[in-house]
Amino acid sequence: MRDGHATSSARPGGAPFESGDPRASGRAYVIVLGNEKGGSGKSTTSMHLFAALAKQGFRVGAMDLDLRQQSFFRYLDNRQSFATRKNAPLILPQREQIKASAASDRKTAEREDEARFAEALDALSAGNDFVIIDTPGSFSHLSRCAHAAADTLITPLNDSLIDFDMLGRVDPATGKVLGPSVYSEMVWMGRQMRAAAGKPAADWIVMRNRLSMLDARNKRHVAALVERLSKRIGFRVAPGFSERVIYRELFLNGLTLLDLKEPAADVKVTMSHVAARQEVRDLMRSLALPGVDASRV
Ligand SMILES: Nc1ncnc2c1ncn2[C@@H]1O[C@H](COP(=O)(O)OP(=O)(O)OP(=O)(O)O)[C@@H](O)[C@H]1O
Ligand SMILES: [Mg+2]
16 A cells, blocks of 8 residues: 555646645645535545546545545545555545534534634645545535635536536526525635635536436536526536446445556456546546646546
8 A cells, every 4th residue: 555645746747836826835725525415426526536636646635524424534444445455556645534513502613613624724735735625415614614715616516407406596487597506605605705815716616427328408408507507606617427337336445447457456447437537537627726737647
């Protein structure tokens, strides 16, 4: 097993930091996966994003704010045990585990959560190029803290109108987008907080997930709504992932589509896997993270 920290350099290829890159001022670039709708692909995308960055030699820190399910950290636990079991050279991120405040008074609990979040982020930021923060599929104050800290916010969205409802309200009679929903309002408030603190606005990216190979009508409908809302509330739209069984199969061994060539993975690579990997590459290209060369994913 190989810990990403021991072997990677701060800037692969020694490239200078671009202007606006927070790493020029000694802190990591923060990527948050957020959508208060459950099961949209936040943890799956967190894991693939981690693998894509780690494979390029970036040092990555990880936080899982889904304190009940801990899917991202469970995924990483599985990776760790697979690497030990098979003696496979799999990279792992540095992790920080947070506990929510147990204070009964809401204000006190929020203050404690903010302090704990800031402490964990500082610990990860110091020695990493990127920090990936996975958030739960429901509202929490810790999740709000993460949204306010995001340099890039990625919102995976299942290709269904029920899931779209978490982003924007649609008039059932006309099909028109009426405005942002409660989650979009929260993101918007996070942006305001960043602006008040003199920080640049987060790059907010919505990526559609579990795209069906068949249901063309629904696909077009959701695509049109996402496009309309993006202009209205200011996010970018990235190409997403198709619906593929492989995503569910990889979890138990903690593997990603980017690990399939690893001999220990013992997976027969199919055309579907190759196409899925291309989707990860396309997502990375579209995210345009500073210093990341998507063609190397
Ligand atoms: N593109 C995909 N194709 C097929 N299955 C997928 C895809 N993306 C995610 N899944 C599966 O959908 C389920 C939900 O994904 P995931 O756990 O990543 O979502 P989440 O947003 O983190 O959920 P939660 O809100 O509960 O934390 C998992 O079983 C995962 O394996
Ligand atoms: Mg999750």
